[in-house]
Amino acid sequence: MDNKISKIGVFTSGGDAPGMNAAIRAVVRACTYYKKSCVGIMRGYEGMIEGDIMKLDARSVGNIIQRGGTILKSARSKEFRTAEGRAKAYDHIKKQGIDALIAIGGDGTFTGLNKFYQEYNIPSICIPGTIDNDLAGTDYTIGYDTATNTAVEAIDRIRDTALSHNRLFFIEVMGRHSGYIAMNSGIAGGAAAIICPEESMSFDELYALLGEGVKTNKKSNLIVVAEGSKIGGAHALAQQVAERTDYFDIKVTVLGHLQRGGTPTYFDRVLASQMGVGAVEGLFNNEFDTMVGVRNRKIVYNKFDDVVGKHHDIDDESFRIAKILSI
Incomplete structure (x- = not known):
């Protein structure tokens, strides 16, 4: 010493x-x-x-x-x-x-x-x-654990209203350069899709995924989006979907700094x-x-x-699990 x-x-x-x-x-x-x-x-x-x-x-x-x-x-x-x-x-x-x-x-x-x-x-x-x-x-x-639990709790509450009205919700969580909160709150919250900065999912792929849900009579959809998504935040993605179809009743929730606070x-x-x-x-x-x-x-x-300047990457297994569970 x-x-x-x-x-x-x-x-x-x-x-x-x-x-x-x-x-x-x-x-x-x-x-x-x-x-x-x-x-x-x-x-x-x-x-x-x-x-x-x-x-x-x-x-x-x-x-x-x-x-x-x-x-x-x-x-x-x-x-x-x-x-x-x-x-x-x-x-x-x-x-x-x-x-x-x-x-x-x-x-x-x-x-x-x-x-x-x-x-x-x-x-x-x-x-x-x-x-x-x-x-x-x-x-x-x-x-990280607290912020993710806060996001999961919010997603669970949003799911209740989504199911009641057959709505499509885009839920934006924090993560300018990292999708950890989005990935794990999305898996835990049963999201239909998770959009992370680390992933290369295109808007067309997301739209196709929503279309598959329509074919299988999926009653509601929750899309969790990290704020640093390369294809746009929750508001931008919701607008793009609305421009292509009027099938969905679309709502957007941005959790923002809610995730920083609390016990x-x-x-x-x-x-x-x-x-x-x-x-x-x-x-x-x-x-x-x-x-x-x-x-x-x-x-x-x-x-x-x-x-310093190095990134803690999301493992490939998390992406694989999220894809399997999104059907």
């Missing part, structure tokens, strides 16, 4: 994800357990630049494990992308006596901390917190707790410039170069 680290700064950055508070709690309590100090940096890199930093201890993170969002707030910082902005941040880090940093966020957060480490050699480690589950180096990211599931709370402790212990064992992850239920450490 590296006893040179006595004070750790933790912050959240980028899009919020359910379970971030559980990760903050785990980091703070692990620091307390190992008799180290911990401070929270508010609003990510913006707070680092402005010196908006507060002391955290085991009691100050009580009763937050079940809360969505992040008590440390989050923001995206244009200034931190500049050398001058990072210099300001470094000045505040040194003034506060912070020896190491733990960031909770996604790819953009990791990229910023990697740059900061290269310039100032501050021991640092990242915890993957993003609902998209799109980061390489880990089986799951914090927030984190037990899975996300446990995952965040494991990663939070793993991040602190990683710093003590010289796992610098890394991202903590979980592979086969075990904590692993990935060098930034192996994960």
Whole structure:
């Protein structure tokens, strides 16, 4: 264990994800357990630049494990992308006596901390917190399970009204570059089709699939669409179908930021707790410039170069299963 680290700064950055508070709690309590100090940096890199930093201890993170969002707030910082902005941040880090940093966020957060480490050699480690589950180096990211469960619950409710009126629903879920939420909420929700950024399904193929449902007297259809679909979002696809036929009673639901909020599931709370402790212990064992992850239920450490800009791809088996079940 590296006893040179006595004070750790933790912050959240980028899009919020359910379970971030559980990760903050785990980091703070692990620091307390190992008799180290911990401070929270508010609003990510913006707070680092402005010196908006507060002391955290085991009691100050009580009763937050079940809360969505992040008590440390989050923001995206244009200034931190500049050398001058990072210099300001470094000045505040040194003034506060912070020896190491733990960031909770996604790819953009990791990229910023990697740059900061290269310039100032501050021991640092990242915890993957993003609902998209799109980061390489880990089986799951914090927030993904909760967001997917939220989407499934919404799809189940929409199915009730779809069946009552024989309607065709296009349901748009989050995922600009990743179809994980769409794929798994679609399979769990019994979708007739799932449109993901990773898949090459054309509109004509989708329309043909709907036609097959008409031939077999399918009473309702639910199409789950990731917001980053290459053939268009839910509104665009609904409009294209309406332009070709008036057979369907078409409705559109965009779940949007509903998926970011709410109480984190037990899975996300446990995952965040494991990663939070793993991040602190990683710093003590010289796992610098890394991202903590979980592979086969075990904590692993990935060098930034192996994960930044890399994508956690949906496996082919999921696409195969979705196709079989869409009939």
